Structures are given as C-alpha cells and as structure tokens.
Amino acid sequence: MRIILLGPPGSGKGTQAQLLVQRYGIVQLSTGEMLRAAVAAGTPVGLKAKEIMAGGGLVPDEVVVGIISDRIDQPDAKNGFILDGFPRTVPQAEALDELLKHKHLKLDAVIELRVNESALLSRVETRVAQMRERGEEVRVDDTPEVLTKRLASYRNQTEPLIHYYSERRKLSTIDGMMAIDEVTRAIHRQLLALGAVEPKTHARSAAKAAAAKKGAKKAKAAKKPAKTAKKAAKSAKTAKKAVKGAKKTAKKTAKKGVKKTAKKAVKKGSKKGPKKVTKKRAKR
Ligand code: AMP
Numbered sequence: 456m457r458i459i460l461l462g463p464p465g466s467g468k469g470t471q472a473q474l475l476v477q478r479y480g481i482v483q484l485s486t487g488e489m490l491r492a493a494v495a496a497g498t499p500v501g502l503k504a505k506e507i508m509a510g511g512g513l514v515p516d517e518v519v520v521g522i523i524s525d526r527i528d529q530p531d532a533k534n535g536f537i538l539d540g541f542p543r544t545v546p547q548a549e550a551l552d553e554l555l556k557h558k559h560l561k562l563d564a565v566i567e568l569r570v571n572e573s574a575l576l577s578r579v580e581t582r583v584a585q586m587r588e589r590g591e592e593v594r595v596d597d598t599p600e601v602l603t604k605r606l607a608s609y610r611n612q613t614e615p616l617i618h619y620y621s622e623r624r625k626l627s628t629i630d631g632m633m634a635i636d637e638v639t640r641a642i643h644r645q646l647l648a649l650g651a652v653e654p655k656t657h658a659r660s661a662a663k664a665a666a667a668k669k670g671a672k673k674a675k676a677a678k679k680p681a682k683t684a685k686k687a688a689k690s691a692k693t694a695k696k697a698v699k700g701a702k703k704t705a706k707k708t709a710k711k712g713v714k715k716t717a718k719k720a721v722k723k724g725s726k727k728g729p730k731k732v733t734k735k736r737a738k739r
Pocket of ligand 1: 464486487488490507508509511512513514515516519539540541542543547596605
C-alpha cells in the first residue's frame with residue numbers, strides 16, 4: 456500500500472503515519488525527518504537545507520524528489536510506504552507521479568487531514584512541551600514565528616495539491632480535529648472503502664486478539680496438567696496408602712481368618728477330623 460498524508464504542520468501527519476506503520480507494516484517516509492538527519496550529519500543536502508528549514512521555507516523540489524526516489528528503492532519500502540510531508544508542491548507531485556510510473560508502482564490514496572488553523576499553534580506548543588519532557592532536542596522551526604511562515608508556505612504551495620489529487624480521484628479528506636484514535640479509525644475505513652487494504656487487515660487485529668486469547672487459554676491449560684499431575688500424585692499416594700491399609704487389613708483378616716479357621720479346624724478336628732483322616736488313611 457502506498458499513501459500520502461497531506462496536511463499543514465501540526466495536523467497530526469507524523470502521529471498518524473506512525474500508527475499506520477504499526478498497523479500495516481509499511482514504512483513512513485518523512486522528508487522532514489530525512490532532511491533533519493541530513494542537517495545533523497552535515498551532508499551536502501543537509502548544508503543546503505539547514506537555513507531554509509530554520510526559516511520555515513521549502514527546500515528545492517529536486518533535492519527532496521531525489522531523496523524520496525532513492526528511499527523508495529530501499530528494500531524496506533517494497534511492502535509499501537506512507538509519504539509524510541512529501542509532496543509539498545505541484546511540481547513535486549508531478550515528479551512523484553513520474554517516478555512511480557517509472558518504478559511501476561501505484562499510489563493508492565492521498566489522505567488529507569483537515570484541521571482548524573487556530574488549533575495548530577497550540578498543537579505545536581504541546582508537541583514542543585512533550586519533546587522537552589522526554590529530553591529530546593526541540594526543532595528549531597517549532598517556534599510561533601517560523602510556524603506562521605510554514606503555514607503560509609502550506610497555504611500557498613501545498614494546498615493546491617488538494618485540487619491536484621481530487622482531480623485525479625485520489626483524495627480523501629478526514630477531519631483531523633477528532634481524537635487521535637478516531638482519526639486512525641477514519642483513515643482505516645477510508646482505506647478499506649478504497650480497496651487499499653483488505654478487510655483481513657482489519658481481521659488481522661481481530662485475529663491477533665483471538666490468537667492472544669488462545670495463547671492465554673493454552674497457558675491456562677498448560678497449568679492444568681500440572682494441577683492434574685499433582686492431584687494424580689496425591690491420589691496415587693492415597694491409593695498407595697489404601698493398598699497398604701488394605702494389605703494390612705487383609706493380613707489381619709487373614710491372620711484372624713487363619714486363627715479362626717485353625718480354631719474351627721481344631722474344634723471341627725476334634726469332632727470330625729479324626730474320622731476323615733482315618734477314612735483317607737484307610738483308602739491308602
Ligand atoms: P516537516 O517535518 O514535514 O514539517 O518538514 C520540516 C521542514 O523540512 C519544512 O518546513 C521544510 O523546510 C523541509 N521540508 C520537508 N519536506 C519538504 C518537501 N517535501 N519539500 C520541501 N521542503 C520540505
């Protein structure tokens with residue numbers, strides 16, 4: 456599956472992309488992340504992008520198109536990918552169409568996260584606070600002034616893509632103001648409706664839950680034999696005791712019996728015994 460997430464800074468593209476990665480096992484290709492890595496590593500691309508990014512402008516199209524084209528060729532992108540932050544201009548979208556055609560790949564959907572602009576600043580502020588809490592380095596372009604510029608470049612250069620993809624019947628718009636999991640569910644429903652994911656992807660989570668349940672049952676069952684074995688051992692002990700007891704009783708009874716019989720025999724013998732012996736002996 457290959458999808459594009461479209462939306463202004465702070466619309467939740469990054470968050471949703473990560474959730475989709477977990478759900479569908481595809482990779483997130485974020486040009487912003489790649490550029491930040493290039494800046495940190497001091498590569499020629501990074502050196503070119505550093506100032507532009509810090510000012511909230513857009514890095515030249517050919518730079519990002521080159522990065523994305525190489526990244527799509529990596530083995531981990533074979534299963535599919537989510538483009539986050541790319542394309543950002545109509546020429547980038549055209550270049551993407553071209554390179555996908557060249558690579559014999561199809562774009563499944565473009566998901567636009569529509570948000571209220573007034574909410575964006577507070578969202579970015581929350582993101583900054585969370586990053587600080589985690590001890591992460593805060594982005595240099597996550598300041599109110601630069602955010603205003605980034606929003607302006609979104610409006611001027613990226614928003615035309617809404618028209619570009621809706622004309623090509625690729626666009627799905629989702630309310631990005633909903634709670635995170637609601638947005639994820641809405642994206643999933645949209646992908647299902649478009650046939651970009653098979654219902655079994657949905658079933659996969661259900662199957663996972665079922666498998667987990669089964670695993671828990673098995674574990675319980677595995678514990679049971681131990682219990683049964685304990686019980687059996689106990690029964691065996693009891694049985695042994697019973698056998699011992701029975702043997703004792705049998706011995707006692709036998710002894711008693713012998714004694715009794717002997718007594719009886721003696722008694723009988725005193726009465727009938729001698730007659731019989733005499734008969735037998737007489738026969739011999
Ligand atoms: P992002 O993390 O997507 O907000 O991107 C951070 C910054 O990286 C942007 O403000 C741009 O300066 C640059 N950038 C990221 N993606 C692109 C792109 N597709 N085209 C041009 N510049 C980009």
